[in-house]
């Protein structure tokens with residue numbers, strides 16, 4: 228990412244929007260669905276649309292640099308990764324699928340679709356081969372090991388990943404067992420070319436990835452395995468605790484496998500209740516999150532009331548308060564929190 232500041236290419240709105248779409252697709256490496264129904268705060272479609280694919284991208288000024296777009300995208304991604312971390316780590320026992328999380332995210336040129344590979348090479352400084360650190364989460368084992376964004380991974384547990392075959396092996400190992408044991412040995416090379424060795428012990432976390440989608444729609448969304456938050460929603464919800472509630476709500480849909488069921492107001496309320504449990508376990512202030520929800524302006528309240536798959540703001544608020552009472556009761560009795 229170090230090279231991004233030197234980029235001075237100017238792009239038109241349309242071109243930039245197109246690249247945003249491609250970039251989003253590239254970085255999430257997921258099938259994304261168009262998100263409709265503008266809603267506010269904790270709201271989304273429980274189910275993706277089956278037929279539409281494509282992403283609305285926000286208009287940007289004519290003199291937008293591609294580096295600005297990349298930086299914007301990186302900042303938004305870093306924020307959701309940072310906010311989701313305590314939810315993923317504290318709730319591993321409640322998640323059906325867990326992973327061993329070293330606290331870094333990697334990328335390589337192959338992760339980008341062929342038509343934007345040249346741009347990824349130029350703007351992200353990614354060579355033809357090699358696995359590079361894309362994000363280091365603060366407070367994580369990788370952060371403690373002083374791994375830096377932009378560093379190249381040379382070897383994991385003495386197995387080199389110098390070429391494409393080795394790179395594939397690395398990705399499989401990442402998914403399988405590279406971080407399963409006690410300590411994982413990692414050899415890296417810094418952007419300045421210095422090789423260093425480090426060890427880290429990965430943490431167990433819920434396996435629910437989160438991604439940012441560039442869109443003017445304010446929405447959170449899940450495809451049943453991952454969580455997608457639009458850039459517009461993130462910018463509107465400046466408060467971290469409130470955005471954590473949005474993330475927790477989406478994670479709850481994944482945990483409860485709601486994608487298998489017909490969307491309904493009851494599923495939304497259930498996801499809200501589960502979200503409070505996830506938040507309480509993560510040490511977040513659920514009282515503040517609920518208050519924020521009540522006090523926030525809700526321009527789409529009418530729309531919500533007419534949509535039969537979404538409960539009213541008031542029904543949601545009361546549901547939150549009821550669940551909060553139950554949680555406080557469980558805590559007072561010294562019990563581990565469970566879903567209702």
Ligand SMILES: [Zn+2]
Nearest residue numbers: 271273495498
């Ligand atoms: Zn929902």
